[in-house]
Amino acid sequence: MSNNVWFITGAARGMGVDLAKAALAAGHSVVATARDAAKVTAALGEHTNLLAVSLDITDPAASIAATEAAVERFGRIDVLVNNAGNFYAGFFEEISDNQMRQQMETNFFGPLNVTRAILPVMRKQRSGHVITISSAAGLIGQEFCAAYAASKFALEGWMESLQYDVAPFDIHTTVVEPGFFRTELLVTGASSIWPELSIEDYAERTEQTITAWKSMNGQQGGDPAKLGKALVTIAAMVEPPLRFVAGADVVAGAEQKAQLLLSQIDAHRALSSDMSIDA
DSSP states (O other), rough: OOOOOOESSOSSTTTTHHHHHHHTHHHHHEEEEEHHHHHHHHHOOOOOEEEEEOOOOHHHHHHHHHHHHHHHSSSSOOOOOOOOOOOBBBGGGGHHHHHHHHIIIIIIIIHHHHHHHHHHHHHTTTEEEEEEOOOGGTSSTTTBHHHHHHHHHHHHHHHHHHHHHHHGGEEEEEEEOOSSSSTTTTBBBEEOOOOOOOOOOHHHHHHHHHHHHHHHTTTOBOOOOHHHHHHHHHHSSOOOOSSEEEEEHHHHHHHHHHHHHHHHHHHTTTHHHSSSSOO
């Protein structure tokens, strides 16, 4: 369809704004959501093909209400982009139990809530495309990213399995792994939350790492506008990819991870393969 209906979460700032702009520029209709719909309108302006909706993705009832508003306005939902998320940074022992759970609530259970609300619409249509924004940290574990990587690795497993559930209904899935893009992810208080706990053994490294991460804000090499255009291209494909690695930094990292996995398999192939019950 030349005019699809896109449903984008986290569309008041960061990457979500560029995704919404790219979809609108391509002639699509967009349901753009954020906790405060007024901030969506402030970021994107008024547009005849735009519906701004308030949505807290951690609230299942709110996801259902937003879905109903989208269908009431546009009649269907063709592309869902699970983009909303945040970043709880820190060494594992310094991340409180509450912070770890909050990270999972937003980055993992949030997309599940929204997708659970929208899939019945797509199944009824017998068409649709679920795009979920993961991260390089969903492929590659990194220092200071225990909570964030855990939430993104969980997304990866869910999306890889979801494809089999929905394929019979002509619903596609794509998981996107961006690298460092120039968004607000590293802005303290906006998307980045530092550890609540403090342990002396980690104190110096924590201070150094936070300083380094803050200094990277605004210096990231990835252009979110280009990613938005790329996802519009991918959504238009007859057979979109199950996985899209976004950014030269992630391409290199993913290749290294793949080679590492293969080398580890080869290193212990005989021991790994000799696990059958003896006759």
